[in-house]
Amino acid sequence: MALPLLLLVGVGGLRAAERSGGSSGSSSAMEELATEQEAEESHRQDSVSLLTFILLLTLTILTIWLFKHRRVRFLHETGLAMIYGLIVGVILRYGTPSSSGRDKPLSCSQEDRPFTTLLVNVSGKFFEYTLKGEISPGKIHNVEQNDMLRKVTFDPEVFFNILLPPIIFHAGYSLKKRHFFRNLGSILAYAFLGTAVSCFIIGNLMYGVVKLMKLVGQLSDKFYYTDCLLFGAIISATDPVTVLAIFNELHADVDLYALLFGESVLNDAVAIVLSSSIVAYQPTGENTHAFDAAAFFKSVGVFLGIFSGSFMMGAVTGVVTALVTKFTKLHCFPLLETALFFLMSWSTFLLAEACGFTGVVAVLFCGITQAHYTYNNLSVESRSRTKQLFEVLHFLAENFIFSYMGLALFTFQKHIFSPVFIIGAFIAIFLGRAAHVYPLSFLLNLGRRHKISWNFQHMMMFSGLRGAMAFALAIRDTATYAHQMMFSTTLLIVFFTVWIVGGGTTPMLSWLNIRVGDHVPSVEEMSESRWLYFRVGVDPDQDPPPTNDNFQVLQGDGPDSERRNRTKQESAWLFRLWYSFDHNYLKPILTHSGPPLTTTLPSWCGLIARCLTSPQVYDNQEQLREEDSDFILNDSDLTVTYGDTTITANGSSGPHTATTSLDGRRTKSSSEEALERDLGAAEHEVASRGTRLVFPLEDKA
């Protein structure tokens, strides 16, 4: 829904404006009529241009279906969207006549600086105008160039304020939490240290390239060091959506998946805040682009402030939503519940923006919090509703951005393609990625029990695609020469990585000997099995049957109990601390699961503990039943990929393990045991639960 409504607003605005402008006077009916017709014409053109995008998306969807149907994996849907976008861009660029605009420069001059609103006196009537932006004198004739090209050009902030939030929220909401938390330390290291290292290395390399260009005479305008660093920040936001989709389809290793997905999600947040702090770097005095320690520390402070502020905003609204859904019986009315969930999640964005933080980052952490707490309080129907709602929004927004990228290569009117800069950028991102993946992995392996193998490191190196986030960051500011060159280069990098790297994932996986799932049922098989549509309670978060092969090769580890033991030891102390706090206090306060607060809180908090503990917790204790607190149904994975039968097979083959873990629960209750359970053994239980739910439904098919 999000995406193309926006243009309509523009449309509506214009139309209304011209209508109210046209209908208020009765002196010159013909003139009115002309304005009215002009407005309608413009409205029509807007509709046509929006239709173009819808056509593009429809085509993409149909082709994706065909590809999935025929199991073509060399081209991902996003790559496809870009190709269609390119084609339409070429048609729009060279196929439409360049109509002359109606714009004329007014010669009257204002005194000081531009007003946001302007009142213009046109032969006795007053008209209101709003500021759109500055146009450099050389571009005035460009503005008049092509009406159609201008129609399909979106305001860059649209990406940040409308298209990215659902994508990012969906990423946070569908984070595979168990594997994410299992690898939390590594993910944080990759995301924070890695992005900073990558940004710094790319920035410096690019500064070298720019110096070289200046020497050769390829640079025709200013290009500062801060611009280079900004480019480093922009291009450090990885988006391995293509790779992850293929991982999902092939059931590649879940730990690698968690590392890549977790890194890329947090990565985006870091890159956004990093670029904001680089922009905020404003040295005092005359020499505005030299190094200034005070300004540097201010930038660091901005980074920390924005990041922690956005994090807090996201967490707070998530917690509020969890409390509201826990203490009301809203779950009797899934529609109200879903609407509330949607509004609260969206308010995070606005709250963060209103407080001067970054909405997109806040939305990410809100999504994670919602998945961790609120999700447990929702009714079963609302769980699937919220999942599906954000899944559709995410899908539409993502494909829209990628097809817009294709279009922008031809319709954006201020491209500056510099071969030296582009080649330099490709080398720089390669080196930047290498310089953070390998050294960081080495350092992490010193502390990790199950090492990140060389194959995994190569795969991470290979999966450094750039996507929607890099594009949105680059298009945000294309006012100067340097930014325009950066934007054009970013576009090319996105194209290259999505097509080449995306297409090369399957060969790469087999070349690197990374295990993928065994049985992949055909589409026909899938459509036949009715229960596909009734999936409830099945957890996609579980490992493919022969898990952790890479780790086992490395360490010679044996069977199940051994592995569980290992996962217990491997968890860092910080994480264990957090986990026990979360399990003992946060979960019982915010959800209906976990141990009763009356047992975990000190006795003098008795009254509060009784108030906050929901009656269901006691029931759960007795019934030894735990809410699926750590398992999110990620329908997309199951629907788009072919994983279901594997799950069922897994579940039915290991019922005794499930019983064991259920029995074990009867005697254990501390957070340590719960942690162990959640990290190690839970997949069997879930799988068996999945079977229980699935088979009765299958009977009906």
Place this chain on the structure above:
Amino acid sequence: MALPLLLLVGVGGLRAAERSGGSSGSSSAMEELATEQEAEESHRQDSVSLLTFILLLTLTILTIWLFKHRRVRFLHETGLAMIYGLIVGVILRYGTPSSSGRDKPLSCSQEDRPFTTLLVNVSGKFFEYTLKGEISPGKIHNVEQNDMLRKVTFDPEVFFNILLPPIIFHAGYSLKKRHFFRNLGSILAYAFLGTAVSCFIIGNLMYGVVKLMKLVGQLSDKFYYTDCLLFGAIISATDPVTVLAIFNELHADVDLYALLFGESVLNDAVAIVLSSSIVAYQPTGENTHAFDAAAFFKSVGVFLGIFSGSFMMGAVTGVVTALVTKFTKLHCFPLLETALFFLMSWSTFLLAEACGFTGVVAVLFCGITQAHYTYNNLSVESRSRTKQLFEVLHFLAENFIFSYMGLALFTFQKHIFSPVFIIGAFIAIFLGRAAHVYPLSFLLNLGRRHKISWNFQHMMMFSGLRGAMAFALAIRDTATYAHQMMFSTTLLIVFFTVWIVGGGTTPMLSWLNIRVGDHVPSVEEMSESRWLYFRVGVDPDQDPPPTNDNFQVLQGDGPDSERRNRTKQESAWLFRLWYSFDHNYLKPILTHSGPPLTTTLPSWCGLIARCLTSPQVYDNQEQLREEDSDFILNDSDLTVTYGDTTITANGSSGPHTATTSLDGRRTKSSSEEALERDLGAAEHEVASRGTRLVFPLEDKA
């Protein structure tokens, strides 16, 4: 998602504009900084104002829950949204300081008429401005009044282009088809003739009122006859959402429900097109507001053209979607299917707007077509996905509009409240409604087998609420004195009818002795029964246990077979013709149901018939299984109301009826029999199917 994104666009636009405006020159860094800060301030204010709306909606949702929980029925959610809107409106109006705007009238004059885009030279730099609208000279100082009030004022076209489409589409998509078609003739009569009559009567009465006001000296500006007619058209759009919600909850008579719902849905379409044609009424020559036969017939032509054009657009995109979903295996990928469905439905709107028709009307008919054909081709998951998606959008959009209405009473700055006009309008809408309900019902009863009883007529008379559509039509053009007065009056009428009539529905129903369903389980009962969330295949479209009491009282009719016989005879020949065409040709071509085309088409079409008939049709024939073609799962009804247990009870109590109708199907195959089946007996079959699906799931609770 739809609704408040829009403001963000404005926000984004402004922000980007000022940023790019600010960052291109390096000569005056301080000035740049000031602009940047100003832009950020404006962005923050925008976020705050949007947050206000979200807060409003959140509050509304929580209060609705409380009301539903405590089973308070005297105030509907929309009425509640308005009250909260009013409160916030008062606070904004009298609680915020009036900041002085930065707008200054520029004295430089353009030659002829305003340009849509303006380039302004500010001390050497060029800035682009876009036209927002004309401001009458007296209002120039009003513009500068209050920044916050301006922030919360939306572009009126937003309602038409963004908020109404999902509401109207949802109405079309969730039309209870069986009862709708059973009463098609009456509904069409009420919608077309009724609205025209109402519009004409209200228009003429208001013209009298206006004449009176002129005599008394209450009128300070022009108010033409066409304005009065426009008011008649605007205020003729009924929106009994409140009444229908209560009907749903109380399980009131389904035929009355169908009459009211069908009338109000088509009503909206008629009112929109009617108001467009009245606006299009442009007599030639100097005397622009006298009667002109040519212009009148042109208006009639415009009405017919726009209506049929919009109808065609909607039907065509619906049919295209049906064909695409039929002939691809997209149903294996519910996400793709849902996305395609959404995009295609939305493209209807744009297509209609691009062709100069009315998007909202096209969307309505698209919704009906999608429900009738495409819905059958969707996977089970997509069915609930699409339903739920549009349900959430509809819910958010509707409550947003109503809270905006509350807000607008205080924040709209051009209100003109004229007591005489308002009292006149209330009397006029009462008379207008009476003049179309009673005479039309009398005429319809001449032809109808089951008469519309007096009680029903009174209830229809009573249910003539005005809502979102009247508001959207009225706010669309508030440029002139007459239109401003019309807008203020419309607001008051909406408030009054939603609060008073909405609150009076339950007493009125019991006063008029209109039967309501028997067993209404409490919320606790509902939340306990787990299968509530697993509802699949349950049809809310079926009658409450003791159906058609009013008809039976009227005619002394007896048991089931008699009733079925009656429904058969009652259907008009036009409807029967359409039904057999639909059943024999359209359904088999567009869906997987109905008889094979090879049997219904003449033999020379053999090849085409074989290509178009899907293999499933033959299977269906053999298995005597029919797709749930005429039954839409309307989750909202079940979720928000308490109807499920009734269904199950009904289904399990009458299994032999179901068997009868299934047996009967073995020998009958003509469209006549299918019609009879669909109209009369199908509810039993569905009810039993519902039970079959529900019980296995209940086992797991």
